[in-house]
Amino acid sequence: MxxxxxxxxxxxxxxxxxxxxxxxxxxxxxxxxxxKKITExxxxxxxxxxxxxxxxxxIVAEIHGQKIDSGKAIxxxxxxxxxxxxxxxxxxxKSKIENKMHACGHDGHTTILLGAAKYLCETRNFNGKVxxxxxxxxEGGGGAKAMxxxxxxxxxxxxxxxxLHNLPNLPVGEFAIKxxxxxxxxxxxxxxxxxxxxxxxxxxxxNDTTLASSAIVLALQQIVSRRVSALQSVVLSxxxxxxxxxxxxxxxxxxxxxxxxxxxxxxxxxKMPERIKKxxxxxxxxYGCSAHIQYGFGVxxxxxxxxxxxFAIAAAEEVVGTSNIKTDIEPIMAGEDFxxxxxxCPGAFIFLGNGQSASWHNPSYDFNNEALPFGCxxxxxxxxxxxxxx
Ligand SMILES: [Zn+2]
Ligand SMILES: [Zn+2]
Numbered sequence: 486m487x488x489x490x491x492x493x494x495x496x497x498x499x500x501x502x503x504x505x506x507x508x509x510x511x512x513x514x515x516x517x518x519x520x521k522k523i524t525e526x527x528x529x530x531x532x533x534x535x536x537x538x539x540x541x542x543x544i545v546a547e548i549h550g551q552k553i554d555s556g557k558a559i560x561x562x563x564x565x566x567x568x569x570x571x572x573x574x575x576x577x578x579k580s581k582i583e584n585k586m587h588a589c590g591h592d593g594h595t596t597i598l599l600g601a602a603k604y605l606c607e608t609r610n611f612n613g614k615v616x617x618x619x620x621x622x623x624e625g626g627g628g629a630k631a632m633x634x635x636x637x638x639x640x641x642x643x644x645x646x647x648x649l650h651n652l653p654n655l656p657v658g659e660f661a662i663k664x665x666x667x668x669x670x671x672x673x674x675x676x677x678x679x680x681x682x683x684x685x686x687x688x689x690x691x692n693d694t695t696l697a698s699s700a701i702v703l704a705l706q707q708i709v710s711r712r713v714s715a716l717q718s719v720v721l722s723x724x725x726x727x728x729x730x731x732x733x734x735x736x737x738x739x740x741x742x743x744x745x746x747x748x749x750x751x752x753x754x755x756k757m758p759e760r761i762k763k764x765x766x767x768x769x770x771x772y773g774c775s776a777h778i779q780y781g782f783g784v785x786x787x788x789x790x791x792x793x794x795x796f797a798i799a800a801a802e803e804v805v806g807t808s809n810i811k812t813d814i815e816p817i818m819a820g821e822d823f824x825x826x827x828x829x830c831p832g833a834f835i836f837l838g839n840g841q842s843a844s845w846h847n848p849s850y851d852f853n854n855e856a857l858p859f860g861c862x863x864x865x866x867x868x869x870x871x872x873x874x875x
Contacts, residue, residue: 550611
């Protein structure tokens with residue numbers, strides 16, 4: 486297959502880009518080295534336009550096809566940021582920066598889009614424009630929203646947009662996708678439980694905030710099991726519990742409870758802040774304490790458009806054949822801020838097999854170089870299929 490052969494030729498070059506990104510990971514919007522390298526490579530390929538600082542530190546570049554009279558532009562997105570994780574791998578391309586690591590494979594995603602860009606600049610077998618979107622701050626920083634708020638979709642007139650993410654333990658050479666919700670909406674909350682601290686030997690003179698907090702944690706776990714239909718997918722996890730003292734003999738004045746909630750359904754999501762508030766406040770009151778709740782909305786549901794999912798499958802079929810595309814995959818309750826782009830533009834998100842590997846965000850994770858040409862071929866096929874020359 487010509488596309489795959491071309492990417493096989495590019496493989497060594499792509500691996501060297503990927504390892505370089507991996508060795509010098511950068512976080513959130515602070516990506517000076519990463520964006521400089523991407524910009525230099527794109528200029529070298531001969532892209533038709535390039536704009537930096539879209540959504541603070543995003544890059545948007547255009548490649549024009551042999552013809553552009555279709556008037557159509559499609560967007561391809563890759564994320565660029567790493568995580569505050571200390572790498573435990575010992576290979577030669579191990580992170581050189583303490584407590585920063587590409588532990589989610591965004592180094593691979595960026596490399597894939599660069600490889601596809603090089604091929605598309607060389608061949609231009611399409612009618613219209615391909616818009617390359619290199620996004621900052623996917624890991625909880627709101628990078629997709631920043632680019633969307635900076636008029637990414639309207640300024641480049643993007644009519645459909647696609648993105649991919651590696652998936653550990655899906656074999657290399659396979660894809661997985663489904664229409665509708667693929668990844669979850671992801672929110673967060675903090676509850677401060679306040680009471681009257683005092684001597685731990687005389688609990689009847691205080692309001693025990695640790696006991697009230699323990700009861701709140703248990704009560705919170707009954708929201709999903711008792712208030713949400715069994716047919717809905719909702720997760721509530723309490724992830725932190727801290728007091729204002731670590732003394733053995735002091736009842737603390739305040740206890741802080743932190744956690745996250747996940748949803749595939751926007752309706753259930755909208756009900757959650759009030760449910761947490763009522764549960765925490767009334768439980769705290771029963772112990773003579775008070776609870777103050779802060780609820781933050783994070784990314785929305787990554788909700789694949791039905792038609793664009795079909796287009797994504799067709800592009801993958803040309804690379805790996807129908808039997809290597811899983812379309813019965815269950816949604817994953819992790820969040821992905823590509824969802825922000827899908828709120829403004831039709832599109833789809835696909836998983837790319839990373840082979841046997843540690844899970845995302847694990848200090849032993851690494852993106853699998855063997856997956857690179859499959860991702861590149863998918864983007865290239867999308868361009869040629871969605872923007873046909875004839
Ligand atoms: Zn991640
Ligand atoms: Zn990721």
